[in-house]
Amino acid sequence: MGKIIETSEIKKTYIMGAEKVEALKSVTIDIDKGEYVAFMGPSGSGKSTLMNIIGCLDTPTAGRYVLNHKDVSHMSENELAEIRNKEIGFVFQTFNLLPRASCLENVALPLIYAGFNKSDRQDKAFMALKSVGLEDRVNHKPNELSGGQRQRVAIARALVNDPSIILADEPTGNLDSKTSYDIMNLFDELHQKGNTIIMVTHEDDIAHYAHRIVRLRDGLVETDLVNPNPTKNNFHAVSK
Ligand SMILES: Nc1ncnc2c1ncn2[C@@H]1O[C@H](COP(=O)(O)OP(=O)(O)OP(=O)(O)O)[C@@H](O)[C@H]1O
Numbered sequence: 001m002g003k004i005i006e007t008s009e010i011k012k013t014y015i016m017g018a019e020k021v022e023a024l025k026s027v028t029i030d031i032d033k034g035e036y037v038a039f040m041g042p043s044g045s046g047k048s049t050l051m052n053i054i055g056c057l058d059t060p061t062a063g064r065y066v067l068n069h070k071d072v073s074h075m076s077e078n079e080l081a082e083i084r085n086k087e088i089g090f091v092f093q094t095f096n097l098l099p100r101a102s103c104l105e106n107v108a109l110p111l112i113y114a115g116f117n118k119s120d121r122q123d124k125a126f127m128a129l130k131s132v133g134l135e136d137r138v139n140h141k142p143n144e145l146s147g148g149q150r151q152r153v154a155i156a157r158a159l160v161n162d163p164s165i166i167l168a169d170e171p172t173g174n175l176d177s178k179t180s181y182d183i184m185n186l187f188d189e190l191h192q193k194g195n196t197i198i199m200v201t202h203e204d205d206i207a208h209y210a211h212r213i214v215r216l217r218d219g220l221v222e223t224d225l226v227n228p229n230p231t232k233n234n235f236h237a238v239s240k
């Protein structure tokens with residue numbers, strides 16, 4: 001399968017007054033279309049920094065990043081925003097949903113920037129909510145849902161644009177273990193449908209759902225290993 005992500009010797013240095021923080025020293029990673037990868041590593045090892053660069057929220061200080069055959073290393077803020085809207089679906093630890101908007105409106109939001117008309121936005125948002133098992137919660141607001149359901153809304157929002165890659169930074173960080181496993185079931189389904197998934201996690205048991213585990217340490221790749229036996233839950237309809 002074709003490569004979707006190619007980073008070559010990526011560096012990221014933050015300048016804090018007189019101090020320099022080398023968050024990434026030299027990271028070279030290739031990820032194929034359809035892979036399911038977990039990034040692990042101690043706090044401060046550079047996981048979020050790397051995810052932000054892969055997600056085009058930030059650019060490297062040095063090195064090259066090719067996303068879907070396009071060199072995005074030196075793009076402007078506007079160019080990056082456009083690539084982001086097209087290529088990336090983000091899932092965050094804290095869900096990042098608009099509290100006053102319904103599930104349907106939250107999920108439809110990225111489609112406004114993509115220029116779809118209202119009825120297309122509603123149809124696509126409904127289908128995305130259906131794909132995460134929430135078709136009967138479309139008019140609920142985030143505070144009328146459980147934590148796991150909120151994260152499923154956030155995943156529906158990440159999927160609605162049909163992005164090339166789903167990036168999830170600690171997607172189960174605020175969920176209990178039962179709910180976390182439900183979310184991992186959902187990621188498994190998305191992966192089986194051909195989506196490319198990259199997630200950051202601190203938890204070994206969550207990382208073991210992924211088919212490849214990359215460990216960072218001090219801004220470098222420490223290990224990059226195929227997971228020979230990814231965890232599988234018994235498939236069941238996602239609980240409501
Ligand atoms: N915006 C910033 N300005 C300055 N330094 C930063 C910034 N963002 C991150 N850093 C520093 O870069 C290093 C890597 O941070 P990063 O957030 O990537 O770590 P992480 O692996 O995601 O950690 P955690 O597991 O705690 O989320 C840390 O030393 C951090 O203090």
Ligand SMILES: [Mg+2]
Pocket residue numbers: 047048049
């Ligand atoms: Mg982090």
